[in-house]
Amino acid sequence: MKILIKNGRIIDPSQDIDGKGDVLIEDGKIKEIVLAQKNKVTSWQAGKLASLQTIDASDCIVIPGLVDMHTHLREPGFEYKETISTGTSAAARGGFTSVCCMPNTNPVNDTIAVTEFIIKKALSEGSCTVYPIGAITKGQKNEELAELEALKRTGCIAFSDDGRPVTNSLIMRCALEYSKIIEVPIISHCEDLYLSEGGVMNEGFVSTILGLKGIPKAAEEIMVARDLALCQLTGGRLHIAHVSTAGSVKLIRDAKACGINVTAETCPHYFSLTDESLISYDTNLKVNPPIRTEKDVEAIKEGLKDGTIDVIATDHAPHHFDDKTKEFDSAAFGISGLETAFSLAFQLVGQELLDLKQLIMKMSATPAEIMKIPKGTLSSGADADITIINLENTYTVDSSKFLSKGKNSPFNGWTLKGTVEKTISMGKIYDWS
């Protein structure tokens, strides 16, 4: 089976390619890229290939399939919110061909059995590749380490207690020590639970006006600072999840300057929204860490620009309608993010904060590199994971049409630029046009 993607603008930061040309796929792998300006007559242009399926990518960019290093697929345990099937469909719809799923399922992914279940299920029902992230502590209970090495051997590519912080600093230290021998990142959800207790939004003027309990920025920054100190102490491999504050950006920037082995991600909602949008009490804006202020948004954009923040991840957190249709205080935290992530991130290109290559890098090659997975590249021999996007097309977000079960998007009704036309995952074509 051969597929030819013709006349697209091929951008592959991993090989420093940006030019018009064709991509040939053979048996689920990338065979060859031929750039048009070389004026080379290729074998397929000569019509020598049989059983060739052709995709016309004129007016589109052809890029490595996006990699989301922070997804909640909810299965096992919360299938009413999302399943591996629906979550990976949403991923593909959003241009992602690989997702790394967080372990806060029920049961928690802290055993070989759960990891195997996810991998098997993803192979049979998934629309893209799924890489499980294991729990740092057994049951995410913050009491003892999970069997990190066994989980890694089974297929976990990183560890995190995401959804909850590792409050016990000794355990976090030990996890970072272990990260050296198993050579995978420890992903930290930074939150001081004493400071954030009962909080439902950013603490500031807007929380004062709304009468909602705030989560101070310090709740995040204290833990970022702690984990950076532990990373320096251990020489382990630390990745900071969902950075939301200016203070965290500064801490990470300084740590990197000191040579600390840390990487960091943020999510589209942290650079697309400010806490003023919560004036409506719309529970779709309730997310943890919370949406912050203009000043934080600016700092996050600056951090993305100067490389302090390596990755744009989604923190895709789908919820059932009922979990959001309630009092703001008791509504669930989270945003269904896979299907809007690229277009929101593409706004940064429009704002001239990132160029297209940097953006694609932060959503494909860099997360793949951090997670040490063979993805995020169009190099010859790689899996045929390719996303074709029309950057000129605009569309209006209609969350009711999401493939995710989670329709909880604060971006519903937004008009965005950049439509995912086709997603090719392991050579399988999903046509959205």
Added chain:
Amino acid sequence: MVTSKNLLGIKELTTEEIYHVLETASGFKDVLQRDIKKVPPLRGKTVVNLFFEPSTRTRISFELAAKRLSADVINFSTITSSVIKGETLKDTALTIKALGADFVVIRHSSAGVPHFLSRILNISVINAGDGANEHPTQALLDLFTILSHKKKIKGLTVAIIGDITHSRVARSNIYALTKLGAHVRLICPPTLRPAEVRHLGIEVFNTIEEGLKKADVIMTLRLQLERQSKGYFPSLEEYFYLYGLTTARLQLARDNAIVMHPGPMNRGVEIESEVADGPQSVILEQVTNGLAVRMAVLYLLAGVKK
């Protein structure tokens, strides 16, 4: 003129709307002094008091106000409702709608619940206190009480003492008083001061002695006793020592200053009994005025085209 069918908060009201409510309340206060206190404007209308938090005075005030206007009243509180069986707020609201109510008076521990209800119901929603957001009828009755003593709001110095962070009464009063041109001072420990509250155009004082100087109106707030266990203050004794309104401290305010409290009071915690029962206290007047103000609110909202 009142233009919305709902009363969600003072934030949403214009100065003109506030004065219109107060003038209307003034008329109802006259009605309440008559021998026969019942008038017919809400005959055939149903008011549901939907209370998810314990409340005595606000609930009975709304109940009596509705009855004085000849409405039928249903009291729905969490203890007797199906909420304890696990019914969601949305289902409870839709049930009330299905019963054909015309007004829902909502009290809830979560901020924003009246706004939530107003989006799913097409009947009038009246906020009777939502979390730490607003308690608009309390602020309106406080304005009414201040006006009856001071004849104006503009230029007055009003000191609000206590747990501002968790107080919807403080917030509604801040919005109301600043809209009408009063100088508002907040006196509270820094642990009970909301983030960036200065942006609301008020002054903040850490010490009661500073804050009370030449005040025309003093509002004390109820201290929720469970805040101590959360670490916001070390003991009731220390709180009273630092922030309790005593006879001696009252001397710092203007001679004719009035003392207010939204109730229920913790005597000896935020206010000394001698002050609460003293000549400058208008605390019981507040209760009486609350009735007239709530009648005015129900009456005016009934007149808004839905």
